[in-house]
Amino acid sequence: MSKKIPVLLKPLVIAGAFLLMGGAALSAQKAAEPSKETPPPYERAEALATVMNPHEQINDEGEVLWGTCVTCHKNVPDVQKEKSIKDVQLHFEDDPNQICRRCHTVKSHPGSEGISATMSGYVAPDHLVVPPKNIMLSMKLSLKELPMILPLDPKSGKIICSTCHNPHERGLLAGRADWGGDYNMRLRSAGLDICQYCHRK
Numbered sequence: 396m397s398k399k400i401p402v403l404l405k406p407l408v409i410a411g412a413f414l415l416m417g418g419a420a421l422s423a424q425k426a427a428e429p430s431k432e433t434p435p436p437y438e439r440a441e442a443l444a445t446v447m448n449p450h451e452q453i454n455d456e457g458e459v460l461w462g463t464c465v466t467c468h469k470n471v472p473d474v475q476k477e478k479s480i481k482d483v484q485l486h487f488e489d490d491p492n493q494i495c496r497r498c499h500t501v502k503s504h505p506g507s508e509g510i511s512a513t514m515s516g517y518v519a520p521d522h523l524v525v526p527p528k529n530i531m532l533s534m535k536l537s538l539k540e541l542p543m544i545l546p547l548d549p550k551s552g553k554i555i556c557s558t559c560h561n562p563h564e565r566g567l568l569a570g571r572a573d574w575g576g577d578y579n580m581r582l583r584s585a586g587l588d589i590c591q592y593c594h595r596k
């Protein structure tokens with residue numbers, strides 16, 4: 396190989412690659428400069444910094460920002476009447492995950508936490524599938540025990556991004572659909588173990 400990278404520079408080169416993956420325009424000059432800060436593992440915030448946050452749906456005065464709905468919905472839903480994923484009209488062609496992938500370029504997860512794919516060759520399980528019987532049963536039990544929802548794609552029956560993540564701000568929707576809004580990573584776990592919703596021990 397002609398382009399050998401000195402060992403000490405390697406972490407910087409890798410960090411630079413992550414920044415580029417995040418869509419940040421970074422000059423080669425900058426990447427070569429030594430940085431005093433530890434680079435974050437994933438440049439999510441940087442990539443999304445230029446995008447309006449559509450999950451901010453209520454302002455500081457407590458007013459609903461109805462304009463944000465149409466980022467994902469074809470029209471402003473009637474929160475009194477539209478009570479499930481089957482009632483709303485969302486912006487996608489075939490796959491509901493398209494709505495989220497427009498802004499979030501996530502890898503297969505969960506199941507890959509703390510494992511470096513390059514080191515182990517481990518491939519995270521594809522969660523965007525039709526849940527088999529045993530998992531469906533766990534989901535039903537969880538829905539009995541907890542006041543939340545686990546929406547699936549009404550057409551294919553598959554798990555989608557919003558099965559686990561609540562795209563709405565807390566306080567917007569009443570009842571079960573509110574659970575997990577604004578929780579860490581917007582998870583519908585709201586502090587509980589979300590894996591256990593589907594993988595019971």
Ligand code: HEC
Nearest residue numbers: 449452461463464467472474477478479480546557562572
């Ligand atoms: C980031 C994308 C996104 C934004 C922005 C968004 N929604 Fe949704 N909404 C969804 C998705 C995906 C579903 C279907 C999954 C689900 O039920 O949560 C949904 C479902 C709903 C439902 C069905 C009820 C239910 O129990 O799930 C209502 C009502 C709704 N949205 C209202 C709104 C309103 C009102 C706004 C604007 C203030 C809004 N949404 C903004 C993505 C979004």
Ligand code: HEC
Nearest residue numbers: 440443446447448449494495497498556557560562580581
């Ligand atoms: C128009 C762009 C856009 C769309 C569409 C969108 N998001 Fe987001 N999302 C954002 C932004 C911006 C943030 C805030 C990022 C930050 O502050 O780090 C965010 C934050 C999140 C987070 C929290 C990340 C964290 O680290 O806390 C999750 C989870 C999430 N979105 C899931 C979804 C899901 C699920 C959908 C589809 C239903 C969706 N998003 C659609 C722009 C979008």
Ligand code: HEC
Nearest residue numbers: 439492495496499501504505506508522554555556559580
């Ligand atoms: C089976 C549940 C599940 C599904 C389905 C799922 N996620 Fe996640 N997601 C998680 C969990 C748990 C975390 C927190 C830690 C982790 O696994 O990375 C997370 C973290 C995130 C984060 C924040 C961390 C990061 O990498 O920026 C974003 C954004 C996100 N998910 C978006 C999505 C999108 C978009 C989809 C659909 C393509 C999706 N998720 C599908 C469970 C799920």
Ligand code: HEC
Nearest residue numbers: 505506520522524525526527530554558559589590592593
């Ligand atoms: C909404 C339900 C749901 C949630 C929540 C969920 N999973 Fe899964 N998980 C599945 C489905 C469905 C499969 C595919 C199983 C199959 O095809 O037999 C799967 C498969 C897996 C696998 C592959 C091995 C296996 O058991 O088949 C791992 C590992 C895994 N999940 C880890 C996790 C972790 C870790 C979490 C929490 C961060 C989590 N899952 C949350 C539904 C879920």
